Amino acid sequence: MAAKWIEFLTGxxxxxxxxxxxxxxxxxxxxxxxxxxxATERYLMYSGFPTEGDVMMTMLGDFADLWDRAAADGTPVRDIVGDDPVEFAETFAAAYDATQWIDKERARLKRAIADAEEGEQK
Incomplete structure (x- = not known):
């Protein structure tokens, strides 16, 4: 019982x-x-990690597997990330269908504008 309560508060x-x-x-x-x-993880953290913990952990596990395998095989890092590391990171994240924190902020901005617009009309 106590563990459920702690997890409710802390995740x-x-x-x-x-x-x-x-x-x-x-x-x-x-x-x-x-x-x-x-460096790629840092970009992912700022650009849009999933908000669902289970999806995030699956993504991070796959991310670690990718780099473990690349290191074991001696694959050059440029062969992994390609010419555009940003595109690589965003494509990697897009493979995990989940709500990102930025999605919540986009919705919040849209609501704020709609609320302000509604106030103008009164």
Whole structure:
């Protein structure tokens, strides 16, 4: 019972554990894979990580798998990210059909404009 209450307040304890494991995997990558993975992760964090924890953890697991495999195979990082790392990151994130935090902000902006417009008409 107490665990459910704690998870209600703080979020899934299992997902927190998975996230720590993910971070350990990324931090253990050899260079240059670690640097590129961290830079790409940072971009993903700012540009639109999924808001659903289970989707985010699936995405992060797949992301770590990608870099683990690339490092093990010795695949050049440019072969992974291509000529446009932004396009790579956005395409990678788009593969996970989920609401992103920016979607909430877009809806909030639209509501604020509609509410302001409604106030003008009164």
């Amino acid at each position: 899934s304890l299992e997902q927190k554990k998975q996230y720590r494991q993910y971070k350990a995997r990324i931090n253990a990558l050899p260079e240059p894979y670690g640097a590129v993975a961290k």
